[in-house]
Amino acid sequence: MASPRGELPAWVDIAVIPLLNLTLALLVAGLVVIVIGESPLEALGILLNGAVGSLKGWGYLLYYATNFTFTGLAVAVAFHAGLFNIGGEGQIYIAGLGAGVVGLGLSILPWPLVLPLAILACMAFGAGWAFIPAYLQAKRGSHIVITTIMFNYIAASLMVYVIINVFRPVGRMAVESREITSAVMPSFREIGLWLGIKLPNTPLNATVFLAVIAAWGLWYLLWRTRLGYEIRTVGANVDAAIYAGIRPSRIIIIAMLISGGLAGLMAVNEILGVQHRLVLEFAGGAGFVGIAVALMGRSHPVGVVLAAMLFGLLYQGGTELSFAKPAITREMIVVIQGLVILFMGALEQAFRPWLAPLFVRQEA
Amino acid sequence: MTPAIELIGIDKRFGSVHANKNVTLSIGKGSIHGIVGENGAGKSTLMSILFGFYTADKGDIRVAGRAARVKSSADAIAHGIGMVHQHFMLVEPFTVLENVVLGAENGVLIGPALTKARSELERLARDYELDVDPDAIVGSLPVGLQQRVEILKALFRGAEVLILDEPTGVLTPNEADHLFRILGQLKDQGKTVILITHKLREIMAATDHVSVMRRGELLATKRTADTTIEELAELMVGRRVLLRVKKGPAKPGKVVLNVENLIVKDRQDVARVNNISFNVREGEIVGIAGVSGNGQSELLEAIAGIQKPASGRIMLEGHDLAASDPAEARRLGIAHVPENRQHRGLVTSFDASESAILGWHNDPELGRGFRLDRVPVIARCKQGMAEFDVRPADPLLLSAKFSGGNQQKIILAREIGRDPKLLIVGQPTRGVDIGAVEFIHRRLIELRDQGKAIVLVSVELDEIRSLSDRILVMFDGAIMGERDVLTDERELGCLMAGVIREAA
Numbered sequence A: 001m002a003s004p005r006g007e008l009p010a011w012v013d014i015a016v017i018p019l020l021n022l023t024l025a026l027l028v029a030g031l032v033v034i035v036i037g038e039s040p041l042e043a044l045g046i047l048l049n050g051a052v053g054s055l056k057g058w059g060y061l062l063y064y065a066t067n068f069t070f071t072g073l074a075v076a077v078a079f080h081a082g083l084f085n086i087g088g089e090g091q092i093y094i095a096g097l098g099a100g101v102v103g104l105g106l107s108i109l110p111w112p113l114v115l116p117l118a119i120l121a122c123m124a125f126g127a128g129w130a131f132i133p134a135y136l137q138a139k140r141g142s143h144i145v146i147t148t149i150m151f152n153y154i155a156a157s158l159m160v161y162v163i164i165n166v167f168r169p170v171g172r173m174a175v176e177s178r179e180i181t182s183a184v185m186p187s188f189r190e191i192g193l194w195l196g197i198k199l200p201n202t203p204l205n206a207t208v209f210l211a212v213i214a215a216w217g218l219w220y221l222l223w224r225t226r227l228g229y230e231i232r233t234v235g236a237n238v239d240a241a242i243y244a245g246i247r248p249s250r251i252i253i254i255a256m257l258i259s260g261g262l263a264g265l266m267a268v269n270e271i272l273g274v275q276h277r278l279v280l281e282f283a284g285g286a287g288f289v290g291i292a293v294a295l296m297g298r299s300h301p302v303g304v305v306l307a308a309m310l311f312g313l314l315y316q317g318g319t320e321l322s323f324a325k326p327a328i329t330r331e332m333i334v335v336i337q338g339l340v341i342l343f344m345g346a347l348e349q350a351f352r353p354w355l356a357p358l359f360v361r362q363e364a
Numbered sequence B: 001m002t003p004a005i006e007l008i009g010i011d012k013r014f015g016s017v018h019a020n021k022n023v024t025l026s027i028g029k030g031s032i033h034g035i036v037g038e039n040g041a042g043k044s045t046l047m048s049i050l051f052g053f054y055t056a057d058k059g060d061i062r063v064a065g066r067a068a069r070v071k072s073s074a075d076a077i078a079h080g081i082g083m084v085h086q087h088f089m090l091v092e093p094f095t096v097l098e099n100v101v102l103g104a105e106n107g108v109l110i111g112p113a114l115t116k117a118r119s120e121l122e123r124l125a126r127d128y129e130l131d132v133d134p135d136a137i138v139g140s141l142p143v144g145l146q147q148r149v150e151i152l153k154a155l156f157r158g159a160e161v162l163i164l165d166e167p168t169g170v171l172t173p174n175e176a177d178h179l180f181r182i183l184g185q186l187k188d189q190g191k192t193v194i195l196i197t198h199k200l201r202e203i204m205a206a207t208d209h210v211s212v213m214r215r216g217e218l219l220a221t222k223r224t225a226d227t228t229i230e231e232l233a234e235l236m237v238g239r240r241v242l243l244r245v246k247k248g249p250a251k252p253g254k255v256v257l258n259v260e261n262l263i264v265k266d267r268q269d270v271a272r273v274n275n276i277s278f279n280v281r282e283g284e285i286v287g288i289a290g291v292s293g294n295g296q297s298e299l300l301e302a303i304a305g306i307q308k309p310a311s312g313r314i315m316l317e318g319h320d321l322a323a324s325d326p327a328e329a330r331r332l333g334i335a336h337v338p339e340n341r342q343h344r345g346l347v348t349s350f351d352a353s354e355s356a357i358l359g360w361h362n363d364p365e366l367g368r369g370f371r372l373d374r375v376p377v378i379a380r381c382k383q384g385m386a387e388f389d390v391r392p393a394d395p396l397l398l399s400a401k402f403s404g405g406n407q408q409k410i411i412l413a414r415e416i417g418r419d420p421k422l423l424i425v426g427q428p429t430r431g432v433d434i435g436a437v438e439f440i441h442r443r444l445i446e447l448r449d450q451g452k453a454i455v456l457v458s459v460e461l462d463e464i465r466s467l468s469d470r471i472l473v474m475f476d477g478a479i480m481g482e483r484d485v486l487t488d489e490r491e492l493g494c495l496m497a498g499v500i501r502e503a504a
Helices: A010-036 A040-052 A055-080 A088-105 A111-140 A144-167 A188-195 A207-224 A226-236 A238-243 A248-275 A286-296 A301-324 A330-346 A352-363 B043-050 B073-078 B096-101 B111-128 B143-156 B173-188 B200-206 B229-237 B296-303 B326-331 B341-345 B374-387 B404-416 B434-449 B461-467 B489-496
Strands: B005-014 B017-027 B032-037 B058-063 B066-068 B081-084 B161-165 B192-197 B209-214 B217-223 B255-265 B271-281 B284-289 B311-316 B334-337 B422-426 B453-457 B470-475 B478-483
Touching (some): A010 A040, A010 A330, A010 A352, A055 A226, A055 A286, A088 A111, A088 A248, A088 A286, A111 A248, A207 A248, A207 A301, A226 A238, A238 B341, A248 A286, A286 A301, A301 A330, B005 B043, B017 B043, B017 B058, B017 B209, B043 B161, B073 B081, B096 B111, B096 B143, B111 B143, B143 B161, B143 B173, B173 B192, B173 B200, B173 B489, B192 B200, B200 B229, B255 B296, B271 B284, B271 B296, B271 B478, B284 B434, B284 B461, B296 B334, B296 B453, B326 B334, B334 B404, B341 B404, B434 B453, B453 B461, B478 B489
Parallel strands (some): B017 B217, B032 B209, B081 B161, B284 B470, B422 B453
Antiparallel strands (some): B058 B066, B209 B217, B255 B271, B255 B311
16 A cells, blocks of 8 residues: 655665765765866866776775775674664774784784684674673663763773883884784785785785675675574564564674674774784774765665775775875865765765656656 | 535556555535545545645545645645544643644744633533643543544644544544544534544444445445445455354363463553463463553563563463563463564564564574574465465565555464464454454464464454453453453443443
8 A cells, every 4th residue: 555655666776876876976076176176077087096097096995995894894783783883993993902912912823823813803802892882782771872982982092001001112102012923914915926916015905805704794694694683673673572582682782792893803904904013093983984884885785895995985086186186185085075975874865755756657 | 515525536556556546535514424445445545645645646636615736734734634643643742732732833932822722722622522631741641532632633723624544443442432422523513524444333333424445446435324334344345254253162171371460560660460360271262351551461461471570470381481581482382463563563674574483583494503594484484475365475575565464464374373372462453454354363263273272352342252252351450350252342341441340
C-alpha cells in the first residue's frame, strides 16, 4: 500500500545521487575558487592530476585511503550497532602505544614474528581504549558520544606524557621514540625492488592489503555471521533484540571493541608503515574523517572503501593544488573537503524529492 | 444538498503498486460514512490524499461543492478537514491545552491563543461530551482521552469533516461506546465523519453509509441500514468468510505452564502484575481478556523472559523461568508472538528472511559455528512463507514492506515453526485484515488440537471468546476471575472494568 515517499530504483540510490551530490559539491567549490580569483577548471585539473595523474599521486592517494578505510570501517561497525564512535582519534593514538611497546620492546624477535605481534598490539590497544566508554555506555548508560570525545583528549595528553617521559631517548630534543627497526611494514617501493619494478617513493606500504582484508572481514562479520546479525539487530531495533534474547550491553561492548580494533589498525599504517617511530599527533584527524567516510559509504564496507579513496584523492590532490597555487591555501582545501562532506553526508537526501518524480514515473 | 466531500476519479500509484484505481466517492454532509477494506485495500492512501499527505496522480477533490487543491495537511485544515490518526500525533509532555493550540498559535506569544483555546474547549466539552481537563499532561492520560484530545485539536482548527483512522483499535468497549456517542453528536451538529475501520460491527452500529474498498478499487457504497455484516465481509475479501472459528471441544492434558503468585514491577516500583496464579494445560487455549494496559503485556513479557519478576514462580514443565532470559525461555520451548510486531516482533529494516530467524538465529542448521549462511536462512523463510501463505512470498523483500497481516504471518511462521511446547500470543490479529484473521485463528486452533498449550492475550473480546477454552480477566494487574467461553459479553465487560458480579 503506502510505500515510503520517494521510493527510487536501487541504481539511482547507489550511483546517481552520490554523483549528483559530488558534482554539486565541486560546483560550489568552483565558485569559491572563482571568488579567490583562480580558474576553477584549472584548479580541478591540478587537483585531479596531482592525485591520479602519476604513480606517485596514486601512491599517496592509496596511503591516505588506507587510513580512512580503517577509521571509516571503525565508525561503520559502531553505526551498525546503533553507536556513534567519535573516539577513533584517541583509539588510533593509543594503538600507536601498542606499536611502540611491541616494536621497541620485542625488537629482538625476528620480523615474521614481531610484525604480527605488533599489528595485534595495535588492535588490542585501540580496542582497549574503546572498551572503557563501551563499558560505561553498556552498564552505566553514559552516552558514548560524550565519553569517546572525552577519551580523545585523555589519549592526547596521555600520549604526550608517555612519549616524552618513557619513549624519548635520553638527550634527544625531538618528541619521538627511537626508531622501530624490526616490526616494519614493507613499503611499496621495497616490494617493487624485490619484484624488480621501480616504484616512486611514497608512504604507501603493505598495510593497504590489510585495509582490503579488514573491509572484506567486516562485511563477512556483519552479513554472514550470527554475531553480525546480533550487532545489526541491536542497532536497528533494541526492543526486537531483547525479544530475540540478544543482550544489548554485550553487543555494545563487542561492537566497540571491534570498532576500536579497526581504528587501531591505522597505527599500523602510520607507525609501522611510514614513521617507524612513535610521534606526536600521528592520527592527524583521520579519526574524524572516518565519520564522514562512514556516512558517505553508508556504513557498507564497499562504500567505505570508495569514500576513503575519494577522500584520499581530495587530500593528495589538495596538497598538490596548494603547492601549485599559493592563493589556494591549505585552509581552502579544507573548505573544499568540507563542501564534499556537506553535500554527500549532511545533504545526502536533500535532492531526493526532485529526483523522485523523474524516476518513479518511468517505472510505473 | 451538496455533499461535504467529493472525490472524483482519484488514481494513485506507488511504483508498481496501484494503490487507488479511479476512485469516485461522495460523502454527504452531516453523515457518518464508513470505509472498510482489508489491509492494503487503499483506504489509508485515499484518506492520505484527502488530507494532503499524498498528491493523487489523477482526479479531483471537491469540498462542499467547490474544487479544492489539497497539497498539504495545512491545505486540508484550511478546507475544514481534520484527521485523527491511528497513532496519535501528540506531544506527550505538553498539557492538553498546549497540544490543542500547537500549530495554531496565531502569533509570537502563546498567551492569547491559550485563553481562546480554553474557552473554546469548554464549549466543545459542553456540546459534544468531549470532557478533558485542559491542564492535564497528555502523556499521563489514558488512551481514550488522548484520542479525545486529537478530536479536540481537529475541531479547534474548525474541522467540518473529521477523518478517523482505526479509532477503536486502542479503546476499551466503554471508551469506544463513548467515542461513538461523540461522533453521533458531531453528526447532529452538522459535522461530517469519515470512519476507517476493519471492524464491521462498528460500521453497522455507527455509520449511515459504508463504502467497501478492495485492491485499490471502490467496489460499492451502500446505506448501512440496507446491508449486513456478511454482505460487507464478502465484498471486502471477495469470498465468503467464516466470522466464527469452528472448533471442537478442548482435550486438556497435563499442566505445561504454572504461574504462582507472580508479581512484576515497573521501574517506578509499581506492581503491574499483582500476585497472579494460573495454569495452562496441553491442548488448551487460555484467553486473557482485559482492557489494554492492565498488566497483560507485563505478564506476557515475564513469561517470555523479557521482564524479570519481582517475586513468584513461572514453571514450564518443572523448569523455573523466573530467572531466565528470552534466549533460555526459547530453548526451553516457549514461542512468543509479541503484542507489538513493529516494535518487537521483527526488524523492519531487515529483509523478510532475516526477520524470520529473529530469536532463532542461533539454530545450528542455519550455519556451522559462528556462521549464518544465507542459503538455509532463505530456505527456511521460503518454507514458512509457503506454509502461511505470506504475500508476496519474497524472502528478500524488506520486512517493512509487507502488510500488517503478512508481517504477522511471518512472525507466526517463525514462532510456530520451531515446534514449541507453549505458545504465548499477544494481539495476534491487531491491524490484520479479515482474510488473515481467519487464517491465523485457524492455525491457533490447529496448534491447540496438536496438544500445544497456548496463552492468548487480546483486547478483542470477540477473539478471546471465539478462540479460548478458558477466559481469565485481568484488571489492574490482578486476575478478576475465570470464566468459560459461554459467559456473556456484558459480564466479561464488567470484570474488565474491575466490577465483580458473581452470578447469584
